[in-house]
Amino acid sequence: MLSLADKLAPEVVKNLIPYQSARRIGGNGHIWLNANELEESELYGESEGYNRYPDFLPQVIEQAYLDYSSHFTPSGNPLSCQSRAVRGADEGIDLLIRTFCEPGKDRIIVCPPTYAMYEFCADAFALKTIKVPLIEGFGLDLDGIKENLPHSKMLFLCSPNNPTGNVIPHSHIIQLLEAAKETTLIVVDEAYIEFAPHTTVAELIASYPNLIVIRTLSKAFGLASARIGFILADRSVMTYLSRLIAPYPIPDPSARIAEKALADSGIAAMRNQTEALVSVRDWFADEVALLPFVEAVYPSATNFVLIRFNTDDCLYRYLLEHGIVTRNQAHEPQLKRCVRISVGTQASMQETLNALKAFKAASPQNAA
Structure with a gap:
């Protein structure tokens, strides 16, 4: 057959x-x-x-x-x-x-x-x-x-x-x-x-x-x-x-x-690293969701978070100006005003969060 x-x-x-x-x-x-x-x-x-x-x-x-x-x-x-x-x-x-x-x-x-x-x-x-x-x-x-x-x-x-x-x-x-x-x-x-x-x-x-x-x-x-x-x-x-x-x-x-x-040791190391990354991811997602110009932080089962902003300003360009390289997803019809951010170390994500908070402080008219 x-x-x-x-x-x-x-x-x-x-x-x-x-x-x-x-x-x-x-x-x-x-x-x-x-x-x-x-x-x-x-x-x-x-x-x-x-x-x-x-x-x-x-x-x-x-x-x-x-x-x-x-x-x-x-x-x-x-x-x-x-x-x-x-x-x-x-x-x-x-x-x-x-x-x-x-x-x-x-x-x-x-x-x-x-x-x-x-x-x-x-x-x-x-x-x-x-x-x-x-x-x-x-x-x-x-x-x-x-x-x-x-x-x-x-x-x-x-x-x-x-x-x-x-x-x-x-x-x-x-x-x-x-x-x-x-x-x-x-x-x-x-x-x-x-x-x-x-x-x-x-x-x-x-x-x-x-x-x-x-x-x-x-x-x-x-x-x-x-x-x-x-x-x-x-x-x-x-x-x-x-x-x-x-x-x-x-x-x-x-x-x-x-x-x-x-090998067993490599798999164990990967799992420890993954557990730590997931913890940072969830913390970052929770913190970003509190920002008034964030429309949605979508649930993630990966090492990144997808964020939709409610401002027409492109947060991708803003973060890039601060030395933080993310992925602009606006080319997708369903992902207008969306940016995908890979999860890095706690320090990197804290710096990214601080930059986003600074955007809020600098541009209060964008915080709908």
Whole structure:
């Protein structure tokens, strides 16, 4: 019986044979002359050289990530899926689109306001993007999405969502998985999942092979520059992803960093750091909500807060003038007068709060 991945994968992908890199072909010996590497090289101040290619599949960190992810499933049971390491969640998005979609023919669905890379990658691959905007309260328009599922290869959801900070209820995702069983792959981007681990949907992959989960070590683990992401998916999906994945997907230095981060000590450190950040986030949100020119501070299950101001003055520009760089969200129709502020240290957030209070003092006419 054909899986949904079998039905959706283009013929050109089905016919691909994974690139046979020197590491993939392998072999054992004491002199390695098969990959056109330098046998010796300058150390560049490091304790070891970088002259050898890394593993063709970083299986150690993939298994470590699968083990880590199994620890916070709602049931506590091991995940029944596979893991693939990619160079950040952004590469995961691009890889999924290149694997299952055909340029100039296929469509994806996004639900703005949400992460812009879904549409960007689709545009770069000449796909049509169907937009089903979030409804009031930043919820999903379930009927609008279902209407477009039969004609779309993929649906991208972000939970917790960027830039709104809210979580999509499990029941809504299950509704969509049921509706898309025969037609559409549903990708749930869980980049911020460590800030709300109980909301993960990864365990649903066992029941819904049309579900794909994207993760990253860039956020809660604080490894944005290492560029380490993961795709969690059913074997049927991984069969095709593996045909397009880069020959050496993860540089050795990044893989070693990821291995340390996913060790027990690294996970414990991440959780302590996350707990401290959430405390600062909630304090900052409560304080900002008291300012008279703030219309709303939206609930957040992430490492940022989204704030809507009731003044036409752009608080983004005002904060920038004070050396505080935030993210202006006014380009989104539903986020007029909104600024997204990442949560930093207590000192950084106190300085940001002081700057906002100074705006109130300097511009009382703006405090409606």
